[in-house]
Amino acid sequence: MHKYPIRPVVAALMAAVLVVACGKETPPPAPKAETPKAPVVLTVKIGSASPLTGPQAHIGIDIRNGVQLAIEDANAANVEIGGKKVKFELVSEDDEANPTKATTVAQKLVDAKVAGVIGHFNSGASIPASKIYSDAGIPQISPSSTNPKYTEQGFKTTFRVVAHDGQQGPTLARFAAKTLQTKSVAVIDDSTAYGQGLADNFEATAKLLGIKVVAREHTTDKDTDFKAILTKIKGKKPDLIMFGGIDPQAAPMVKQMKDLGIKARFIGGDGMQTPNFIKLAGDTADGVMASIPGLPKDQMPGGKTFLDKYKNKFNQEVELFAPMGYDAVMVFIEAMKRAGSADPAKFLPEVGKTRYDGVIGPIAFDEKGDLKNGPITIYLVKGGKWEPLETVKPEAEAGVAPATAPAAAPVPEAAKK
Amino acid sequence: MSWSALFTDRRWRWIAWSAVALLLLALPFIIEALLGRSWVRIIAVALLFVMLALGLNIVVGFAGLLDLGYIAFFAVGAYSYALLASPQFAVHWPFLVLLPLGAAIAAVFGVLLGAPTLRLRGDYLAIVTLGFGEIIRVFLNNLNRPVNITNGPQGITLIDPLQMGGFSLAHTHTFAGLTFAPVHNYYFVFLVCAVLSIVLSLRLENSRIGRAWIAIRDDELAASSMGINTRNLKLLAFAMGATFGGVAGGLFASFQGFISPESFHLIDSIMVLCMVVLGGMGNVAGVVLGAVLLTALPEALRYIGPLQQRWLGGVIVDPADLRMLLFGLALVLMMLLRPEGLWPARRRRVAPVHTGNADVG
Amino acid sequence: MDIFAQQLINGLVLGSIYALVALGYTMVYGILGLINFAHGDITMIGALVALTIVQALAAAGMPAPVVLIIAGGGAMMVCAALGLSIERVAYRPLRRAPRLAPLITAIGVSILLQYSAALIWGKQYIAMPKLLEPAAIDIAGAQLTTLQLAIFLLACAIMAALLWFIKASRMGRAMRATEQNPDVAGLMGVNTNTVIAFTFVLGSAIGAIAGLMIILYYGIGHYFMGFMLGLKAFTAAVLGGIGNVGGAVLGGLLLGVIESLASGYIGDLSGGVLGSNYRDIFAFLVLVLVLVLRPSGLLGQHSGDRA
Numbered sequence A: 001m002h003k004y005p006i007r008p009v010v011a012a013l014m015a016a017v018l019v020v021a022c023g024k025e026t027p028p029p030a031p032k033a034e035t036p037k038a039p040v041v042l043t044v045k046i047g048s049a050s051p052l053t054g055p056q057a058h059i060g061i062d063i064r065n066g067v068q069l070a071i072e073d074a075n076a077a078n079v080e081i082g083g084k085k086v087k088f089e090l091v092s093e094d095d096e097a098n099p100t101k102a103t104t105v106a107q108k109l110v111d112a113k114v115a116g117v118i119g120h121f122n123s124g125a126s127i128p129a130s131k132i133y134s135d136a137g138i139p140q141i142s143p144s145s146t147n148p149k150y151t152e153q154g155f156k157t158t159f160r161v162v163a164h165d166g167q168q169g170p171t172l173a174r175f176a177a178k179t180l181q182t183k184s185v186a187v188i189d190d191s192t193a194y195g196q197g198l199a200d201n202f203e204a205t206a207k208l209l210g211i212k213v214v215a216r217e218h219t220t221d222k223d224t225d226f227k228a229i230l231t232k233i234k235g236k237k238p239d240l241i242m243f244g245g246i247d248p249q250a251a252p253m254v255k256q257m258k259d260l261g262i263k264a265r266f267i268g269g270d271g272m273q274t275p276n277f278i279k280l281a282g283d284t285a286d287g288v289m290a291s292i293p294g295l296p297k298d299q300m301p302g303g304k305t306f307l308d309k310y311k312n313k314f315n316q317e318v319e320l321f322a323p324m325g326y327d328a329v330m331v332f333i334e335a336m337k338r339a340g341s342a343d344p345a346k347f348l349p350e351v352g353k354t355r356y357d358g359v360i361g362p363i364a365f366d367e368k369g370d371l372k373n374g375p376i377t378i379y380l381v382k383g384g385k386w387e388p389l390e391t392v393k394p395e396a397e398a399g400v401a402p403a404t405a406p407a408a409a410p411v412p413e414a415a416k417k
Numbered sequence B: 001m002s003w004s005a006l007f008t009d010r011r012w013r014w015i016a017w018s019a020v021a022l023l024l025l026a027l028p029f030i031i032e033a034l035l036g037r038s039w040v041r042i043i044a045v046a047l048l049f050v051m052l053a054l055g056l057n058i059v060v061g062f063a064g065l066l067d068l069g070y071i072a073f074f075a076v077g078a079y080s081y082a083l084l085a086s087p088q089f090a091v092h093w094p095f096l097v098l099l100p101l102g103a104a105i106a107a108v109f110g111v112l113l114g115a116p117t118l119r120l121r122g123d124y125l126a127i128v129t130l131g132f133g134e135i136i137r138v139f140l141n142n143l144n145r146p147v148n149i150t151n152g153p154q155g156i157t158l159i160d161p162l163q164m165g166g167f168s169l170a171h172t173h174t175f176a177g178l179t180f181a182p183v184h185n186y187y188f189v190f191l192v193c194a195v196l197s198i199v200l201s202l203r204l205e206n207s208r209i210g211r212a213w214i215a216i217r218d219d220e221l222a223a224s225s226m227g228i229n230t231r232n233l234k235l236l237a238f239a240m241g242a243t244f245g246g247v248a249g250g251l252f253a254s255f256q257g258f259i260s261p262e263s264f265h266l267i268d269s270i271m272v273l274c275m276v277v278l279g280g281m282g283n284v285a286g287v288v289l290g291a292v293l294l295t296a297l298p299e300a301l302r303y304i305g306p307l308q309q310r311w312l313g314g315v316i317v318d319p320a321d322l323r324m325l326l327f328g329l330a331l332v333l334m335m336l337l338r339p340e341g342l343w344p345a346r347r348r349r350v351a352p353v354h355t356g357n358a359d360v361g
Numbered sequence C: 001m002d003i004f005a006q007q008l009i010n011g012l013v014l015g016s017i018y019a020l021v022a023l024g025y026t027m028v029y030g031i032l033g034l035i036n037f038a039h040g041d042i043t044m045i046g047a048l049v050a051l052t053i054v055q056a057l058a059a060a061g062m063p064a065p066v067v068l069i070i071a072g073g074g075a076m077m078v079c080a081a082l083g084l085s086i087e088r089v090a091y092r093p094l095r096r097a098p099r100l101a102p103l104i105t106a107i108g109v110s111i112l113l114q115y116s117a118a119l120i121w122g123k124q125y126i127a128m129p130k131l132l133e134p135a136a137i138d139i140a141g142a143q144l145t146t147l148q149l150a151i152f153l154l155a156c157a158i159m160a161a162l163l164w165f166i167k168a169s170r171m172g173r174a175m176r177a178t179e180q181n182p183d184v185a186g187l188m189g190v191n192t193n194t195v196i197a198f199t200f201v202l203g204s205a206i207g208a209i210a211g212l213m214i215i216l217y218y219g220i221g222h223y224f225m226g227f228m229l230g231l232k233a234f235t236a237a238v239l240g241g242i243g244n245v246g247g248a249v250l251g252g253l254l255l256g257v258i259e260s261l262a263s264g265y266i267g268d269l270s271g272g273v274l275g276s277n278y279r280d281i282f283a284f285l286v287l288v289l290v291l292v293l294r295p296s297g298l299l300g301q302h303s304g305d306r307a
Helices: A006-023 A029-034 A057-076 A099-111 A123-136 A165-178 A193-208 A227-236 A247-259 A275-285 A303-314 A322-339 A344-351 A394-407 A410-416 B010-035 B037-062 B071-084 B095-117 B122-142 B182-205 B208-218 B220-225 B230-256 B266-280 B284-312 B319-337 C002-032 C039-059 C064-094 C101-121 C146-168 C170-180 C182-187 C192-218 C225-240 C245-269 C276-293
Strands: A041-050 A084-094 A116-119 A140-142 A158-160 A184-189 A212-218 A240-244 A265-268 A289-293 A356-358 A361-363 A376-382 A385-392 B173-175 B178-180 C136-139 C142-145
Touching: A041 A057, A041 A099, A041 A322, A057 A084, A057 A116, A057 A303, A057 A322, A084 A099, A084 A322, A099 A123, A099 B037, A099 B230, A116 A123, A116 A322, A123 A140, A123 A158, A123 A193, A140 A322, A165 A193, A165 A240, A165 A265, A165 A289, A165 A376, A165 A385, A184 A193, A184 A227, A193 A212, A193 A240, A212 A227, A212 C245, A212 C276, A227 A247, A227 C002, A227 C245, A227 C276, A240 A247, A247 A265, A247 A275, A275 A376, A275 A385, A303 A322, A322 A344, A322 A356, B010 B037, B010 B182, B037 B071, B037 B182, B037 B208, B037 B230, B037 B266, B037 B284, B071 B095, B071 B122, B071 B230, B071 B266, B095 B122, B095 B230, B095 C276, B122 B266, B122 C225, B122 C276, B178 B182, B182 B208, B182 B230, B182 B284, B208 B220, B208 B230, B220 B230, B266 B284, B266 B319, B266 C101, B284 B319, B319 C064, B319 C101, C002 C039, C002 C142, C002 C146, C002 C170, C002 C192, C002 C225, C002 C245, C039 C064, C039 C101, C039 C192, C039 C225, C064 C101, C064 C192, C101 C225, C136 C146, C142 C146, C146 C170, C146 C192, C146 C245, C170 C182, C170 C192, C182 C192, C225 C245, C225 C276, C245 C276
Parallel strands: A041 A084, A041 A116, A116 A140, A140 A158, A184 A212, A184 A240, A240 A265, A265 A289
Antiparallel strands: A289 A376, A356 A361, A376 A385, B173 B178, C136 C142
16 A cells, blocks of 8 residues: 555645635634623624626626625624624625526525625526525525516515616606607617516506607627617617616717717616716717616715715725615614624514615515615716706606506607508 | 555455445535535535536547537526426426436437538537537527517526425435435435446447547548448437536526526536546546536635735735636646646557447447 | 618628737637637737726827827737737647647636736726717718728728738748648748747737727727627637638628628518527527538638648
């Protein structure tokens, strides 16, 4: 046996020891927290899971930044839970926007004994991961997954603080019909769960309201060339172009519309209602409209200061979902305060009962864990800035939809022909 | 006595293999105790990739056909399982039907891909297979209109786990004092399938078909003049390779409970190819090593974040970036140091054991 | 008809960018038989370097043409140096290795380039400052901007110059000799190492120009932008017959036009069953069709037994 290859074995052992050493590194704070030793400071870990590498990294990092900001704010505010001082700690993991990695990361967060998870970004990651959180009894708030099925799996632990597809699309369509008096529209989506869901819902309501959908086109979330579909749309001469997607596509799209001499107006959802959109689109951004759930920022507590705080801290504009990530942490902390415990089993029931005025507006969940219908504000770019144009209250919507549908819109359309 | 002799020597063989088997059976519990349950999930996923890499090894390693769209077969297997065992069409077929069915459908797709590309060589074949992979993914992403089949980018939820009678792998079971969480259950199923794949690959390699494939790989012209039916054998390689992918896809769908086209990108095909080439193309043991290594390495590199903090006293490079940088560097370095792969196939001795292998296929 | 003309213009401009990137793939493949997967990312680096230079100089108030020349020159130099060092470090040691080994290092290099760029430029999309105010020319109802025209003409000029260079110059002859048989070329006194290094430099520099064009045309840069671009350009190179410089040009232009026309007309032609979401498929279907009929691409020679 003396020829037994010793080097690989030693190397493997060393690697194993190294991995074990690293793996064992995080747990120590946890037992300290349970046993009330010298200073009574409770360490509570909050997990954040989003893509930090790959093509969607900029959005994932934005979410993590929002979560980090919330945790720092909470620590600065000296939050007490059940009479104990609490120190919150961020555990951030990269799910690479990959469903398989998402489940691994979810298990990692469970292993690290986080109290709650903010994540994931993609529906395709949030859904498979939700089963693992549910099995472990850890609440999960997605800041961005809009797939309706995410909350329809019967798990008690799944919540989201983003309007799902069925809320924003119809509001946009009603706005197009009523305020803009749109007669014909071209709809484009980016072939993602978010973009397509938004566009589908817009299209359905628009048709109901008598707006003629003259073209339905698709691109991808990696493209920058939209000239071909825009040229086709140009031939159909719509009043309005609606895009379901996010700013890296919306901005070049608006530019290329100008290159092609398309005069139609442009509208989208919260995926492009970002400071970055204006930066990327430059002066072609003027006149573009987009909706975002919530009240106008200056009417919200904390909304005004959030954008500045974020910019100061990270030296960049809010990309997209940082406010949702921020609010999700606050929802957890509020629930923990009410329950008087940071134990997921104890504060989970409180998460569903949240009534909280956050950066994105009033937050309350329905029985599935979806954000209850809140107000949706439509913004317009004016002089290089997003200006609030109109706020649609949920009560008003419910009444308007059936009334306008048969009466107002179809008549002029029919008269035209 | 050398390392490999331990496994071939008659006296030691039995003990050595039993030790390996025991280790594999105990592995999830050891790993869970040492590293946490997330690592059990990682090795379960690694076993799935072992199956995929072995399947691709048949096409690339044995038959020498460069395939850059292999993940398509994984997707076909996953979707055929998901569509027939989920609320999507409200049908719930048993997995014993669905796994072979998925394998068969994947094999048909393998032939569909193979048939038009028989005349293509090398890198032309690579780009066509790449295109094939993208075509499958784009279809999966768009077959929700005009008729909804795949549910498009929203994916398919609530896919049935592997279950039989009242026994479901998605539940936690207690047996002989050990707790078997779903991830443990799946580990054992994947282990059985991976071992079967290994045995099948080894048997194939030494069969007449396997030798014919290798002959085609080394010199197609010579092989066909020796009477090997290169057309049928190439199609067979595509079909066999696809079968592995199809089964792995079905298992993946049941394991995750949710699938969407996001899981089947070109980058996934490239990763499987990296496993095959890096491990040692054509050598079953090498391919297994490559699959395990490339699944575990990116996960192990996650620890680099805390280490950076500890050694350098702060976060200098975003840990996520650092991880990818190190991964890229590792690919380059490993290939520079071992261009044949980490565990390359041994050159076969030329002398045939017996004559008369001319009319294979 | 104006719509059709517009789609043709869209396609040709897009195609000329594809063609420039495809040149890098095809030249390296012709000489080494290697798919340089990192080439799309070299183009990305070129684009981001150019963007940074433009940002810095435009803020200093320099006139646009000077800014463009400096940005283009800077990007070309950075990319050329990058191409040279990648060849030296990642590919040269593997020249006698199994055929797929350099493919893996290429993928590794591609990951390295992406995340180095992420460290330098961050992961957000970066806006290009407004530099030019392109005027629109009306051609039969179709809009052609001066920028589009400039991109197309410059791309054509570069491709023509390259074709001439390979055909007529001493280095071009050495390149062709190395392509046919590196060993014999070496015996005839060609320094094949220099020729191969030069090919990488040339391809990378052309990629840098393509990067500058993309930044000007789309006004947006991102550390991941090289991946899709590289894929499309590689497809174009194969379509034309990989290894053949004229083929890359033809393949690039053809791919651009196919994509445009497919997006524009596939919906109406299929009665609404297929839409612009199948654009990428259409490009690949054409590719499969071409390769089934002509297994070495449109202009490729039969590649013998090099597979």
